Amino acid sequence: MSGRRPADTAAAGQPDPKRAKTGAPATGAPPVLDIAAIRAQLAAKRAALEAQAGTSTSKSASPAPAAPTPPPAAAPGPAALPPKPAMDASIAERLAAAKARIEALTARAANPYLSGAGSMPKTEPTTSSAPQPSVSSVALHPLLMTEAQREAQASKNEKQAMRDRYKTMAPKFTSVKANANIVASAAPSRASPAAASAPSLNPYASTASTSNSPAPDEERAVTRRSKKLQFSRxxxxxxxxxxLRNEQKMDALRQRIAEASRKAGLDSEFDTLERSLKRQPPPEVEWWDKAILPEGSNYDDLEKSVEWITTSQDSLITHLIQHPIPIPAPGDKKVGERGLMLTKKEQKKMRRQRxxxxxxxxxxxQKMGLLPPDPPKVRLANLMKVLTSDAVQDPTKVEAKVRKEVAMRAYMHEKDNKDRKLTTEQRKEKEYQQMVARERKGIHGAVFKIKYLTNGRHRFKVRETARSDLLSGVCIFHPTFALVLIEGVDKSVKHYKKLMLNRIDWTEQARPLGEEGDDGEDGDDDEEGGTKRAGADGEGPDLADNKCELIWEGEVPERTFKMFRxxxxxxxxxxxxxxxxxxxxMWDLAKRWVWQGEDL
Structure with a gap:
């Protein structure tokens, strides 16, 4: 079939030479499907049918009139077939069916969800009166695109991905409501031009967000206002x-003067009293206000400081609100209900009832048979009443058996008590834990002044009682008097007070060294070896007017001494x-202390 008509050539998808020369516009429809291949198949079928019908070679090779050029203003749509010569009815029906199939495929390609493009193309708002694109302008499936169309689509997808990548990310946490309201009120609205012209409170906000003509396809750069450099004078x-150096020099000088005066013994009780009673003047600015107020200001110019705080950018106080983490109050904690405090009589009554x-x-x-009955508790007093017949038959044997049971019960009772008794280490550990528990409630202290502490028995009781009660402190021997200072829990301090004020007879004279009961009572009281200097030969001061008085008692924040020495x-x-x-x-207080019953 070398002499096909121009119509067949057009039907086979070949370009028309006349149309190419005249420069007539093409149909204008972008290739949606492989229509050229379909046309080629239809032309081949048509040629085969003509050959079967006995079409002459001359008729098939005769020149046919050129296909009319479509008007340039034709609307874009599916390619229109040129007019065909008269043919058989069966061939015409097949051609009509092929046309209908092509139109159906073209209409199907117009559906964006069947074309595989993934999304409808974005239409740019234009002001020109250009005709709207037809259905065939929808994005094509990648397999139906040409190489140039694939490249254009890939570049467009890449730009869209870059825009999505550099979008401002929304916060992934819930912001404080007060701050959110401030930012929302300060942010300008796109809809109202008055709000767009208002200045933003946030200096780092994007200027592109306040423009009247937003550009959704362009990346908005965040502009930050650079802070001016502030040079120190x-x-x-x-x-x-x-x-700072002058202050350090003055501190070193004061320390040297204090050391020199202490070595020379010039630190009298009056200087110490004046130094202890003198209070430092209040500072010009408290430390909690120094960080907020401007440098070099005080409470006199408070109004200027408040104005600087509210207007200056260097102030620590801003319009933002800090909400601290809520801490439950001590009163909100659920504490187990404490039982009633019963007296000794009520406790005995409750125990008896229980x-x-x-x-x-x-x-x-036992009456219901759930428990076996208890064996009879036989004693010598009820022997004949409980074991009537057995006691009459062999009274000596029964009496020996009863005595054995009584001894066994007494032995088991003593054994149970002994098993429940704590060992020496356990008892000390228990007392120590009780003392630690009491120490958490607070530390108490007491100071005693003693006229003469020369008796070895008195010194032994003062020292060993303080150690046994787990008290810490110091006992100072002075030529004029003795001072005892203790600190510990309230129970131990109370017991020690009874010892010092009631139990010890301070007027008791010291015994001679050779007398029984006096050896070894006065241990290593002092590491300096001067504890036995008074009364060592049995001749000490007269203790007829000796006394001990409590000069101070109260609570202390913590222990000062580790042990009693x-x-x-x-x-x-x-x-x-x-x-x-x-x-x-306390030493100055003890020196000024006046004994009860003595005149000044």
């Missing part, structure tokens, strides 16, 4: 360094060193 840090109820329950169970002090300065700066005021 010349010599600022040099002056601070000089002031044991009676248990006995009644046990008897009821005895120390000798020949001067007031040495005594205050043993007492530490926390308790040195």
């Amino acid at each position: 010349a010599g600022k840090y040099v002056a601070q360094g000089d002031a 044991r009676q109820a248990e006995l009644e329950d046990k008897r009821d169970r 005895a120390r000798h002090a020949e001067s007031d300065t040495k005594a205050k060193e043993w007492l530490t700066p926390k308790w040195e005021g």
